[in-house]
Amino acid sequence: MEDLYFDSHTHSNYSHDSLMRPERILKQAKKMGLTGVAITDHDTIRGSLEAKRLEKEIGVTVITGVEVLTDSGDIIGLFVNEEIRSRRWGEVIDEIREQGGVAILPHPYREHQNVSELAKAVDLVEIWNARSTVEQNERAVQLARELQKPGLYGSDAHTYAEIGNVNVQVNCGTWEVKGVVRAEYSSRSAVIRSHVTHHLRRGEFLQLLQSGWRYLWKIIG
Numbered sequence: 211m212e213d214l215y216f217d218s219h220t221h222s223n224y225s226h227d228s229l230m231r232p233e234r235i236l237k238q239a240k241k242m243g244l245t246g247v248a249i250t251d252h253d254t255i256r257g258s259l260e261a262k263r264l265e266k267e268i269g270v271t272v273i274t275g276v277e278v279l280t281d282s283g284d285i286i287g288l289f290v291n292e293e294i295r296s297r298r299w300g301e302v303i304d305e306i307r308e309q310g311g312v313a314i315l316p317h318p319y320r321e322h323q324n325v326s327e328l329a330k331a332v333d334l335v336e337i338w339n340a341r342s343t344v345e346q347n348e349r350a351v352q353l354a355r356e357l358q359k360p361g362l363y364g365s366d367a368h369t370y371a372e373i374g375n376v377n378v379q380v381n382c383g384t385w386e387v388k389g390v391v392r393a394e395y396s397s398r399s400a401v402i403r404s405h406v407t408h409h410l411r412r413g414e415f416l417q418l419l420q421s422g423w424r425y426l427w428k429i430i431g
Contacts, residue, residue: 213388214245214380218273219286219316219339219364220373222249222257225277228368232261235373236268242374246271248364250286250316253278255293273430278302283322285332286314289429299324303331312429314362318353319346329353334422337361340375354418360425361418380423387420 221228222235232249239247249258249272258274265272275288280299287294287306294305303313316336318325329335335354338347338361354361365375379388 214382215243215377216246217244217365217374217377218248218362220247220249220367221251224254224257225251230370232257233264236261236264236270238370238373239270244374244377248273248275248288250275250277255290282324282328284316286316288312317342318350329357334362335359337418338363338376339366341366360422362422378419387416387423
């Protein structure tokens with residue numbers, strides 16, 4: 211069986227800062243060789259639900275999601291099927307879990323308050339975001355490691371060219387994370403390449419992703 215390739219953080223035109231249509235997101239993801247994407251629009255699940263209806267037709271798996279702006283910064287919910295009503299961060303996490311979803315702290319060092327408290331409360335920490343700086347991502351890795359939290363990754367794509375900028379190659383037989391894949395056309399390739407080299411040499415980055423993927427696969431599988 212072939213390996214899996216997932217991008218775990220994208221935005222459609224249901225977000226205020228993206229013009230990407232859900233259908234075209236899936237077609238671009240397929241063109242990039244991705245197995246699946248998570249669509250995590252700002253404060254609504256409508257984009258991911260629209261994409262979910264097209265996944266079999268296009269042949270790309272869709273993980274439904276939302277990125278909620280709470281009173282302490284953004285929190286992502288994956289595998290949610292109803293809108294999140296609260297904007298208080300603790301209640302948002304509760305609502306996500308009540309739906310059987312997974313709560314994630316995205317780009318921890320961009321516009322968040324109470325980072326340590328948030329990181330302790332969520333299920334996973336996004337340890338690599340293609341729109342974050344190397345320093346921000348390295349701090350996220352350190353945060354997840356110190357709290358022993360599984361790691362996640364994502365392009366945080368708001369344009370078609372960004373889809374797949376970050377994705378992870380997973381062996382579908384063992385669910386082992388085999389590596390981080392960088393899109394060759396990325397304008398941020400120098401930053402991404404230096405980040406990959408640094409963390410793959412140390413090994414802890416892949417270990418965090420390994421535990422994060424296994425966490426997610428309990429729900430996906």
